[in-house]
Amino acid sequence: MTKVAESAVASLGMSPVAVQPLMVFAGHRVDAELGRVRLLGEHEVGPALLSERHRLRPESVRVIADHLDRAFPEYEGAFATRAISPPPQAPPQEELSDGLFDLDGLREAALEEALRAPIEQWMTFLHPDQVALVRRNWAGPARISGPAGTGKTVVGLHRAAHLAQRTTGRILYVTFANNLPRVQATFLKAMSPAVADRIDFRSLHSWSQEFLRDCGVSVRLHGERAQTAFSLAWKNVGRDSCLTEIDPAPGYWKEEIDHVIKGRGITSFEEYATVPRRRRRASLRRPHREAVWALYEAYEALRVERGVHDFNDVLSLALAEALRRTGQHRYAAVVVDEVQDLTLVGVRLLHALVGDTPNGLLLVGDGQQAVYPGGFRLSDAGIDIRGDRGQVLHINYRNSKEILDAALAVVAEDSFEDIDGLRTPGRRDVDLTYHDGHVIRVSKPTPSEHDQALLEALHSLPPGARADTAVLCPSMRAIGRYQRLLERASIPVCLLEHYDGRPVDAVKLGSYRRAKGLEFKRVYLPEHDATMPDGSRTPDAEVSETGRERNELSRSQLFVAMTRARDVLWLGSVNRPSAER
Known part of the structure; x- marks a missing residue:
């Protein structure tokens, strides 16, 4: 019955992991779980439901209930339209049912809700195309790619929960950055708590070190x-x-x-x-x-x-051990986020844990957002993505045209080779769903005036806005400087390396690299062009090949930082005199 319900609501854009099966026993007291099904007695069901977080507006509940009535015609109707009183501001019920909430209307309403509270809506609504990827059966390794803002990580998280609901083994969700797993684990626990304890969120190196310890292999990382x-x-x-x-x-x-x-x-x-x-x-x-x-x-x-040992030695030792123990691994599936930032050895290691088993390996990422030097092709790792096992997302759900255009202008001339071996232009076409975000450019003659403008912008934020605001910097030195600046100005700071995805009333502060996989309503990039080459002063012909490589990597990192912004992208600059440059 749960699978039938999942199929029914998928046409509304609802994620399958948002459907939580509940079985109620009349005349009994019980609170237990059997697989993904929660078992409750009639006295326990009320408190259990009331303890759940509210995710849908009443009118959305009405439409979904009505849709399910049609999906289950042999059962007595839910009569949700009479059971739920509309809020005072809602129009009369006859207006609600007069074609206002058809399927297209509900999808649009779901998108509007997602824009108001993006993280919360990840837990419930996806685009129908994304839902299809979450539920798809793949005959072997698969890959999901797409430009920034197209929801790759969201699909990866829902896919991990979906697989955990349908397998008995554990799921490994791994990424290169060591701060992302904490955030992703928080999101998934709120999204699908019934399976959260069966999904391991780890950075690649921390998992590898633990794996080697369990295998009795000594590691002396220093x-x-x-x-x-x-x-x-x-x-x-x-x-x-x-x-x-x-x-x-x-x-x-x-x-x-x-x-x-x-x-x-x-x-x-x-x-x-x-x-x-x-x-x-x-x-x-x-x-x-x-x-x-x-x-x-x-x-x-x-x-x-x-x-x-260095960090590469850890991965090489883990790969050798994984190959030696083929068939003895505990994971039913591995989801790799930001795969483009891994080394070839790292990808081989994760592939070795599940091989080419159906639905075993999902690689999520985008070559344009690579923030580390070097690269590889999937074929180098012995991974064959055939036919529909390579999916590309094309709809940007995060950035407005103004913000995306500003970011693309940075990398427009930088074509890149993705891990599938295809050469791709820097400016790619995407469909936009959000149009309200804007770019604020602030240019000051001195660093002190620039910093004062930043502080004024942060002090002017409305109450509660700091929880979804980030200040991103290109280097650790810059992070230290702005941490001191904000704290002296009595602006609470939460470093991204300590951020776990839970709401905190503080400005997030971290590097461009640590911001990968995250999004914020407001992003501030102080002195964002300080590390960028100035073509007017340094002709391209005079820049060395290694210099051009470093410049391209810096532009890619800046592009990643800029595309974290949803509503406001604040770009600060200092116009120093030529002598100071």
Whole structure:
């Protein structure tokens, strides 16, 4: 009966996880669960229902009840239209039933409600196309992609709950960032509490470390000592090599080791000599690759000498252990959010947990929103997405045209290669559903005047608005600066690294990267163009290939930050004199 009800309300755009089966026993006292079905006695049902969070307006309840009456014609009607008294401001019942709340009207009303309270409505209503993806059966690994704001994470969360309702195994929901799992777990617990304890929300590295501990594999992760080992390797091997002809900054070559060599699991120079360096612009001839390999070997020797692992080692060890234990894993399905930010080794690891089993692996993400260097193709990981197992969302539910146009202007000239291997233009066409958001540009001659304008904007927020407001920065140094500034101005701050998705009356503060997967009604980007290249001062021909690569990555990160905004995008700038620049 629950499945029939789910199918009936899916045509209204209601998520299947919003249907919670309840069985009431007359003349008995009981409060228990059997699978996803809650069992209650007649005395327990009232308090249980009243304790549920209200998600629908009375007129929506009437329409859904009427729709279900038609879906279950053999049962006595619910008579919801007489049982529920309309609120004082509602029109008379005959007006409500006079075609006002047909299916199209209800979908529009659901969208309007979602725009007023976006997170809450994720728990109940999806677009019918999204509902279809949540409920679909896939014969193997699948992928959901689409531009920013198209609801990929929402579909991923509903899919995880849907699978948990229909399987006996556990579901792993994993992402690269370590702050997102807390937020996503909060959303899903409110959305579908009956299955929340069967879904593990983890960052990839934290899960991998726990997995290795359970397998009895010793891990000595120490980022600071590993970085010291690389610094010594650069001093001894890299600093005076031909690598400085391409880029004298050691950070670029540390990224080469992290994302191209170790991130792809390369163990021999012969393999590295010919591997495509995806999302890396600089062309390396064989002598340069030999120099990189010498730097890598020096780093590895010093790291091993110090007895420590880096983050890539954790994933490589976990992959080896997962392959050794094929068929012994406890997960029925794995959902990967922001998959474009993982390394190839990370994707191989998650694939190894479920293989190509039907509905086993769902990859969610968008290559345009990649905020880390390097890249891969799914084919490199042995993952074959065929036919309808690759779905693209095209409707933006978050951004208005004004906000989206401002964000797209940043990356319009930056085409990108997605993980499916397709080259995609920076400006993509999407259908918009929201039109009220706007961009505020503030330009001041000095940093102090700029900061004062930011404080004035935050102080002018109406009561309760801070809970859905974020100040995003490009670096940890900038975060520290603005944390001190806001706290001195008596503006409560909640760092994104501590945010768990629960409402808190404080301005969220964090980096562009940590804002991935989140959305806010108001987003403030102080000195948003400080790290952006100025083409008028630096002609493109004079910028090195590695410089262009860094600029492109900075633009991608800024694009991600800008598209977090729904109602207000505040862009601050400081017009310093040329001498100061």
